[in-house]
Amino acid sequence: MMIPEGPGPSGSGRRGKDAVGFERLRALIVKEFIQVLRDRITLVIIIGMPIIQLVVFGFAINTDVKHLRTAVFDQSRSQESREMLRGFTSSNYFDVVLTAESMEEVNAAVASGRAKVGILFPPDYARNIRGGRPAQVQVLVDATDNLSASSAIAAAQMLGVRRSQTILIEKMAAAGQPVLKQAVDVRVRSWYNPDFITSWYMVPGIMGILLTITLVAMMSMAIVRESEQGTLEQLLVTPMRSWELLVSKVLPYIIVGYIQVSVSLVIGTTIFRMPFEGSRLLFLALTLLFVLASLSMGIMISTFVQNQMQALQLSVFVILPSVLLSGFVFPIEAMPPLFRVIGGCLPITYYMRLSRQIILKGGGMEYVWMDALALAAFVLVLFSTSLALFRKRFVP
Secondary structure, three states: OOOOOOOOOHHHHHHHHHHHHHHHHHHHHHHHHHHHHHOHHHHHHHHHHHHHHHHHHHHHOOOOOOOEEEEEEEOOOOHHHHHHHHHHHHOOOEEEEEEOOOHHHHHHHHHHOOOOEEEEEOOOHHHHHHOOOOOOOEEEEOOOOHHHHHHHHHHHHHHHHHHHHHHHHHHHHHOOOOOOOOOOOOOOOOOOOOOOOHHHHHHHHHHHHHHHHHHHHHHHHHHHHHHHHOHHHHHHOOOOOHHHHHHHHHHHHHHHHHHHHHHHHHHHHHOOOOOOOOOHHHHHHHHHHHHHHHHHHHHHHHOOOOOHHHHHHHHHHHHHHHHHOOOOOOOHHHOOHHHHHHHHOOHHHHHHHHHHHHHHHOOOHHHHHHHHHHHHHHHHHHHHHHHHHHHHHHOO
């Protein structure tokens, strides 16, 4: 007996509908991959940007500034002044580029930029030291570059303290008094980055900046580009749901994000010898939350603009605060309260914090769960909001 053809039971109909939906979604994902791979500029951005940015920023950004150009005016011309100057130069913070013959010559060198620092020994420097009186050394610092100025000031103060201790010990020994070399034994231990290698601190932050720049801008421009070409409207008149379209667009860029993270980690661990102390699996899993949050912001931006240029310009309003207010350049603790609040509204702030915790400190989920929860909340709010705005803007 032959079974008549027909739609069959309701369960079979649902399974068939689900199969059709899956095939439709798979076809959209394949289409999006093909579109990404055909765009050579996109491929260059995916591979080239992390390499260039990491190498440039990793080597160029260094908050521990040394070898500052220094002008010296030594009016004392004594053994004591030469010993003090030797302490300055041997610290590697000061490179003497000018031995001046007058105060005006030092001022001119600092004013013109030929020197960042001026060191001035008064005529009575050695006489005061021998007489047990305070001997002053004037240090002029060009503070137009605050990082250089901070390094110069801290190094000069440290050298002054060391030299004072040495002179005191020598005088007590010469007078036959018992020498108390150290009243308080302060031993400082630096954890996680004992050599203060700036690149180790910067690389996790650069990864977050790269993902923000790439994913927010590329996602917003990809949707607007299809709208300009008319293909988005053609897709929306099909039985496809709007969430299926967004998922098909998001998935290829998730892979793009992981490619950039992988390239960044390889460069960080090989070129800069950055350690990876924590769980790579945990780090990659939490990276997915940040990638989804960044892509959701890109979708949201696409609903407010009319063309790709506007999408790129509006992306800057997300990218610029992400660089300045996330703790990448300036410590969040040093910011005014208002800007700390703004930084707390950016997903990258939490991703940067958990990245440094996992990579440099080896922290597990018990240390980063609050940042992970914040990223999950960003994904939920941003994706649902962007989906609603997308439907309102594009779905007929």
